[in-house]
Amino acid sequence: MRRVLITGGGSGIGRAIAHRFADLGDAVTICGRRMEPLEETRGDRNITCRSADVTDDASVQALFDKPYDVVIANAGAGEAARLTDTTLEMWDRTLAVTLTGVFLTFREARRGMQPGGRLIAIASTASLQGGPMIPAYAAAKHGVLGLVRSIALDVAKKGITCNAICPGFTDTDMAETAITGLMERYDTDRDQATAMVVSGNPMGRLIAPEEVAATALFLSSKGAASINGHALSVSGGEV
Ligand SMILES: NC(=O)c1ccc[n+]([C@@H]2O[C@H](COP(=O)([O-])OP(=O)(O)OC[C@H]3O[C@@H](n4cnc5c(N)ncnc54)[C@H](OP(=O)(O)O)[C@@H]3O)[C@@H](O)[C@H]2O)c1
Incomplete structure (x- = not known):
């Protein structure tokens, strides 16, 4: 039984991943800022809910009072606006959750992670291409890939992998x-x-959230042990 942590597990893609791993018998922990959606995700499954804000260093550190075998940095958010309509507050808000949140999550995850461990970021096709309405989001998601590729090289000899999934x-x-x-x-x-x-x-x-969950399951499998620093597009061939 693996210990699996999914940030932003209360909804959408995070929820589908949590259900997929929990249904296989893994010990799943999900976190988010609001407890209600986390508890809805839990339902009658064996899932632990933790309140945490991935933009807050202390909040993320508190999540790692035990080590995990699989850590999925899924929490993220973006707002649509052209460059000239993007305020500094929007920029900071987007980078805080979408990029800094992944950094804090993976840094703490890495400290206690054992050989066989898996770090998986839910990035985006916006990690691979820009868009006129998403300068902050695309910049943050491109940053996630730089982070993933750097961590992948750092952990390569430790039996740990770090990869990104890029859904459309x-x-x-x-x-x-x-x-x-x-x-x-x-x-x-x-x-x-x-x-x-x-x-x-x-x-x-x-894309169905379950398709992203299936990809996360594959990347966390033993058979994916040599896939490292990869950006796996789940986008129907968009990019
Ligand atoms: N849907 C898409 O089209 C799409 C495509 C490509 C990539 N993605 C990526 O997939 C990931 C999941 O997105 P989604 O589509 O499933 O959206 P979603 O349903 O809005 O889920 C985002 C989750 O992140 C949590 N979250 C947001 N800010 C947080 C914070 N500061 N700390 C902790 N948790 C936080 C939210 O819970 P709380 O509000 O309770 O904190 C929510 O459960 C994101 O990284 C997104 O960028 C989505």
Whole structure:
């Protein structure tokens, strides 16, 4: 039984990952700032819920009162705005959760991690390509890849791997926010806004959170022991 920590496990991709690992019998801990969604994710599964803010050093340190075998830095957030509409507060907010949060999580995870350990960042296709409406988010997600590749080289001889998963638009609250934002911005209906969101994916659909969870499961398997410092795109061939 592996000990698995998932940040931002109360919703969306984090929730799907938590369910996937818990259903296999792993000891899953999830964290987020709000307890209610964490408890909803837990339901009647054997999942431990911890309140934590990944932007806060002490809060992250407190999470690691025990070592984990698999740590999935999933918490992240972004706001759509062109460069000239991006305030310093938006920039700082985005980098704090999406980049600094991964740094704090992996730094503490690494301290107690044993051979066989797995560090997995839920990055994004925005780690591999920019977008006119996401300068802060794309910068943070590109930063996540730099962090992952550096950690991968640091842990390579320790039997630990560090990788990133890069999903395209995935069917979660984050995609819903993007769809409603487009409806407002272009005064259009849901179908058209959804079509705009999925147009970047050659498959023409949203990624299912369970598909990202399946990828995390693979990267945490013994068979993936030689995959290190990799950015695995789960995007239907978008990038
Ligand atoms: N959905 C997509 O289209 C998509 C595509 C590519 C990559 N991603 C990435 O996938 C990850 C998960 O996103 P999602 O789509 O599942 O969105 P989501 O449903 O909004 O989930 C984000 C989770 O992160 C938690 N969180 C936010 N700020 C936090 C903080 N400071 N400390 C701790 N937890 C925090 C939230 O819980 P609390 O608010 O309770 O803290 C929430 O449970 C993110 O890194 C996102 O960038 C998403």
